[in-house]
Each structure stands twice: as structure tokens, then as C-alpha cells.
Amino acid sequence: MSKVLTAHELRKQIKKQRAALPKLEQQRLSRQAVQHLSRHRLFRSARNLALYLPVRGEADPCSLLQAAKPGQRFFLPVLSLGHHAQLVFVEWNRATRFRNNRFNIPEPLLGRCKMLNPQQLDLVITPLVAFDARGTRLGMGGGFYDRSFATKYYLKQAKPFLVGLAYPFQKVDHLERQAWDIPLDASCTADGFTSY
Numbered sequence: 001m002s003k004v005l006t007a008h009e010l011r012k013q014i015k016k017q018r019a020a021l022p023k024l025e026q027q028r029l030s031r032q033a034v035q036h037l038s039r040h041r042l043f044r045s046a047r048n049l050a051l052y053l054p055v056r057g058e059a060d061p062c063s064l065l066q067a068a069k070p071g072q073r074f075f076l077p078v079l080s081l082g083h084h085a086q087l088v089f090v091e092w093n094r095a096t097r098f099r100n101n102r103f104n105i106p107e108p109l110l111g112r113c114k115m116l117n118p119q120q121l122d123l124v125i126t127p128l129v130a131f132d133a134r135g136t137r138l139g140m141g142g143g144f145y146d147r148s149f150a151t152k153y154y155l156k157q158a159k160p161f162l163v164g165l166a167y168p169f170q171k172v173d174h175l176e177r178q179a180w181d182i183p184l185d186a187s188c189t190a191d192g193f194t195s196y
């Protein structure tokens, strides 16, 4: 029987495994996962979508841009502008300029770019460290996605649809769900798209 890991230990283990994945393998698995998502009606019908810029071996959602439908707009999370440590989402287009946030992740400068609150998005692709069979999500430990989508969850709003993007090995049997954890609506890996 395998030992039950704490969230801290699990984060450490999966982050190590992810960073050790060869670049080509990261790309192959990310593209396969994104292909499943791009064929889904939830993607085709979304107008405002959030993705993220992958760092330190995270699954890469960016090939989704090549599958973009007319009228779709893509947004990236920004920490620095958020009130009460919620994320805001700034449009990513040719005019977008970037600077690194405190975690060394590039984020858009506001400039003349459009900015949306979490509730204004249709589809959000979330980064994650691990997820389980019920859609419980373990992130980097900042609680940013949990805080940003708490209102949606407690008011039982259908939007935005939260999809975790990951490599297959990031799926675990069971994660302890904390009171503040906002579950995913779906996950997507190279193995396929799963709704919860």
C-alpha cells in the first residue's frame, strides 16, 4: 500500500516529476491534452477564455490559440491588480506587454488591454499540481484560484467553466478537500477530457 502523502509532500513530489519531464514530452502531452479540449463544445461556445503561461514544466495550454474560433478572446491571470488577492484577467493580444510577477511568472501589463473579473469569463483553464477523481484541485499553494472562483461556487453559477490542464501523472486517487477548495468542473490530460 502506498503511503498517504501530505499536500506539501505531494506538491514537492509532483513538481519534481513535472520539471524532470523532457521538454519534447511536455510539448507532446500538452498538445494532446489541448486537442481534446479544442474539440469540446465548451471550448467552441466560449467567447472569453483564460489560460496561463506555463512555468517550471507545467502543462502548456498555449497551442489552444491555434484552435481559436472567430470572436474568441484570450485572457491571462494577473496577481498584482487583484483586490483581496483575487486574480484579474487581462487580454492577451499582439499589443500585450509583460513583466514578471513576484513568483517570476510573466503577466500582462494593463496598458490599453481589456480586463475582466473572474465571473466575466466563460472558460478558465487552470494550472494545477494534482487533481483527483472528483475534481478536487491542488495548486501551487497561494489559494488564488480558490479565492477568485469562490463566488461562482457558492452562488452555484454555471460560469465560468473551470478546466484543469495537466499531465496524466498529476491525477491522484484522492485529495483531502479543504473548506476553501473550489473543485474543477472538468480536467483535461493527454488521456482525455473528464467532466465532474
Ligand SMILES: Nc1nc2c(c(=O)[nH]1)N(C=O)[C@@H](CNc1ccc(C(=O)N[C@@H](CCC(=O)O)C(=O)O)cc1)CN2
Residues within 6 Å of the ligand: 052, 053, 054, 055, 058, 077, 079, 102, 103, 105, 127, 128, 139, 140, 141, 142, 143, 144, 145
Ligand atoms: N503558470 C502559472 N501561472 C499562475 C499560477 C500558476 O500556478 N501557474 N497561479 C496559481 O495560483 C497564480 C500564481 N500563483 C503562484 C503561487 C505560488 C507559486 C510558487 O512558485 N511558490 C513557490 C514559493 C515561492 C515564494 O514564496 O516566493 C513554491 O511553491 O515553491 C507560483 C505561483 C497565477 N498565475
Ligand SMILES: Nc1ncnc2c1ncn2[C@@H]1O[C@H](COP(=O)(O)OP(=O)(O)OP(=O)(O)O)[C@@H](O)[C@H]1O
Residues within 6 Å of the ligand: 127, 137, 138, 139, 140, 141, 142, 143, 144, 145, 146, 147, 150, 178, 180, 181
Ligand atoms: N476563499 C478564501 N478566502 C480566504 N482564504 C482563502 C480562500 N481560498 C483559499 N484561501 C487560503 O489560501 C491558502 C492556500 O490554499 P491552497 O493550498 O488550497 O492553494 P492552491 O489551490 O493550492 O493554490 P492556487 O489556487 O494559487 O494554485 C489557504 O491557506 C487558504 O487559507
